[in-house]
Each structure stands twice: as structure tokens, then as C-alpha cells.
Amino acid sequence: MGGLESVSSSCFADVLSELVDLTGNERRALEKLEERQRHMRRGAVLQRENEPCNELFVLRKGLMMSYVLLDDGSRQILRFHFPGDMLGVSSAIYREAAETLCALADCVVCPFDRSALSDLFAEHPRLATLVLVYTQIERVALTDRLAALGRTSAKARVAALLLDLRSRLRATDKSVTNIFALGLTQEEVGDATGLTAVHVNRMLRQLEEEGLIAREGGKVTLLDERALARAANYVNRYEGLDLAWIPKPN
Amino acid sequence: MGGLESVSSSCFADVLSELVDLTGNERRALEKLEERQRHMRRGAVLQRENEPCNELFVLRKGLMMSYVLLDDGSRQILRFHFPGDMLGVSSAIYREAAETLCALADCVVCPFDRSALSDLFAEHPRLATLVLVYTQIERVALTDRLAALGRTSAKARVAALLLDLRSRLRATDKSVTNIFALGLTQEEVGDATGLTAVHVNRMLRQLEEEGLIAREGGKVTLLDERALARAANYVNRYEGLDLAWIPKPN
């Protein structure tokens, strides 16, 4: 995908360094979390809801999702995960995982022990603050989706998903423009937006008929981002941060 | 409400000490976050969406909620906040608040500066881990609601709200039984569950007709908690924790 990728030894450090400049020591400490690697095929499950989970992960390559199953068999996708994301933090505090982690494409993940987190914080308190900041950005993304599911139309939710996926794809791959492969089935889009696959199909068609998007060969083109964002109540949560209060490294 | 309340000098420390035993030093450090107090009347706004927010808060007394407004004017309540909760963490990382914090009853809150968090983590790394654990319990509660809004019926959402409110009330006040005042209008229940006030009313009536709850004088009685939990896919997220990996204090 578009030339050489600079392969850092810590994907998570790359994400955090978008927030503040990291010191060499901090980088090296983060690299320890990604010493081990595990390859996964599309469809493979890394962690299953209600099963013991002793590890956390950094996603190094690929695309994953976390979801829960309700007892009528329906599925709610909670979050899509991109390279550099830390996975399984919320499950790590329970005896049994709160959500399932599943690969949507061939992936590379780096597993690490829960205690590695406390160790990290003990030696690098500023990283503790940054990890908290990272999890809170996720929290705001989750509450945005909560509001979307609770209070917006089917069309708005689908539009919001398209915008969000595109901007998160671009965060890891600058070459992504307004045309991209979404890499999800309509069923998966439905499970993320709280809709049926049938209705997702209708909403995509409607967005297409209104000239907001185009579709061809599994690729989506965002034709009118302004109108999409308006239809979707979309806010990019990676902008507008204020981290000036985080102390300089010692 | 039911006798003398043990007034600790840090409500948040009380919450964390449900997770692990705190040292005297840790407690004293947490007390610093609650040195200042501010009283608020029911309906008062502590922080408004899209306005600058320089502070975080610990809720010491009362009941609050956080919500967002969509541009069609509808409201989504994100979370109810009880004594001992830390508020405004996610907004503190932005220049402008991501959500509004509003008092549902007369409240006492303790404001503190964002930098107090980094300072706390620098001196007490174990508290950094505990704060992370605290925010992740909240995360799981949010994803439970995300799944409820996306995939469950109106009746299930209302039932889940009743169960959740009761168990969280009881967490701060052990005298709460299966009968309690919910302290919310049906409109507020609707804004939390993604329903209209009218439909909330019908769902409450239906739960009543089915013998799952009783209502009288603004108080709700949970008559059949088992059946309610079944109807609601309810999981108590304050159980099942595993924090044995957190190191002992030095």
C-alpha cells in the first residue's frame, strides 16, 4: 500500500507520539510490550467473551474488531481496531473477558502481560498519563457512538461509520484518500450500527442515490464529505486535544 | 438517608479501596484532590459541552449525569454519576468539553486541576493503575449500554436501567433494598435509553402489568429481579474483577 512503511519497533509508541514527544527511555519501555509477535488469519479469535484473559495486546498490522453477543444471538460490534491500538485493556481487569476480539483481516498482534502495565507506570509515570489519555479518546469515541445509536437515524449511523473508518484508516496510512475499501460486510456494518444487513444495504443505496457516496468493486468513495458529516453529526475526536498540562519528561 | 454516613476525607479513595487496600500515603494523596468543595443545586451545570474545561471533579454527594446534545436538539444521557465518581476525565484531554455535566439533585463536588492527575501518578504509580482500572470499569458499563441501545428492545433497556441504578445506589448506600426512588423523570429515562418519554411510560406500565416491578409515589420496587435481569441481559460489572496482578504497595 503506497511505498515503504517506516517500521518502528513500537506501534503503540507511534500512536502516543502523535500526542506528545516521547523520550528515548519511554520509547524503549514501550518496545518491551511488543517484543513477542503472533500472526492471525482473518476470522481468527484472539480473545473470547466470558473466557479467561491474561494478556493485553498491541495490534501491529491488520484490522480487528471487538464485539459482544447477546443471548438472543445478536451481535454488537463495539469498536474497530487499527494498527497501534492497545487491545483488551478493559477485559484485563476481569477474570473473564468482557468482549471478543476477532481479526477482520490477516493481523499481527503483540501480546503482553497485565503486570507489564503496572511495571511500565511505575518506571514511567508520564506514560501512565498518556495511556489514560489514550483510553479516554476511545471513551469519547464510544460515547459518540452511544449517542448515534440512541438518537440518530439509520442513514446517519451508516454515514458516521464511513467517515470514522476513513479517518482512522488515514491515521495509520496517510495515502488513504476519499476512496477506500471498507473491508467489512454489510452484516458487520449492521452489527456496528445496530441495524440489519438488509437495512444497511438500503441506506448505502440511498447515500449513493443522493450523491454522497459512490460504490464500485468493494470500494467506497466519499463524494461529499461536508454533507456526510452534517448527516452524521460527525466530530473527529483526534482533533481539539489539549495536553499542554502533561509535564515535560524529567 | 438512613443514619449517619461515614464521612471519609476522600470519596474517590473509598471507591478505589473497594478494589484494593490503599496505603495511608495513597489515601492522603487522594485527599488532596478533594480539598476544595463546591455546592450545586439540582439542575445546575458543572461543565457544558463545547465550552472550555480546565478541571476535573470528584462527586462527593448527590446525583449527576453527563449528556450530549445532537444538532436536532435531542439529548443522549451518557452516564449517571454517583458519590465517589471521578467526573470530566475524558473532557479534560480536550480544549473543549465533550459532554455536559449536570446535577440531578443537590450535589457537592470537589474540583481539581488536570495537572493534579499527572502529579498523583508521578508520586503514586499504583494509583495510576487503579485510576486506569476505574476508567475501564466505566468503559465496560458504556459498552454494555452501547449493546443495549444497538440490539435490545425498549423494555429490556428500561429494565436494565432500573437494575443498574439500583445496584449503583446500593454501592454507595448499603441501606438501599429492592425499593428505591429513581430520582429521574421519564423524559430522562428516555434520554438515557434512547426512547421517547411516552414510550418509557408504556414500558414501565408493561413491566408493572407483568409483575416485574411496582410503582408508587415516585418509588420503584423490583419485584422479580431474576426475571428483570433476564429481560435485560444485565451483568453487574462490579463483580468478577481480577486485580491480583496489581503489585503490592512499596
Place this chain on the structure above:
DNA sequence: CGCAAATTTGAACGTAGTCAACAAGTGTGG
């Protein structure tokens, strides 16, 4: 007591779900 807010109920409507059938891809093994 009198007013405003909250609750309750009914009727009509509309968004999204369900069910079903078919088309278009996608991958596999013969």
C-alpha cells in the same frame, strides 16, 4: 389554591425489521 411540570392514554404514522427470493461474487475440488 393555582400553576407548571410530569405522567398517562389513545390514535395515526413511519422507520427499520422480517421473510423470502434471487443475483453476484468467491473459493474449492473434481
Place this chain on the structure above:
DNA sequence: CCACACTTGTTGACTACGTTCAAATTTGCG
């Protein structure tokens, strides 16, 4: 290379859950 199975996408007809609108009633409170 094709036949086959299987997943995914597409479309239509019908259903139903929850909304909207409106009006009456109850509750809380100054």
C-alpha cells in the same frame, strides 16, 4: 476449466416496534 457450494449483496412485500401528536390527568410545589 468448470461445477458446485457458500457467502455476500440486492430487492420487494409485509409487519411491528417505537414515534409523533394531542389531550386529559396527576403530581409537586411556591
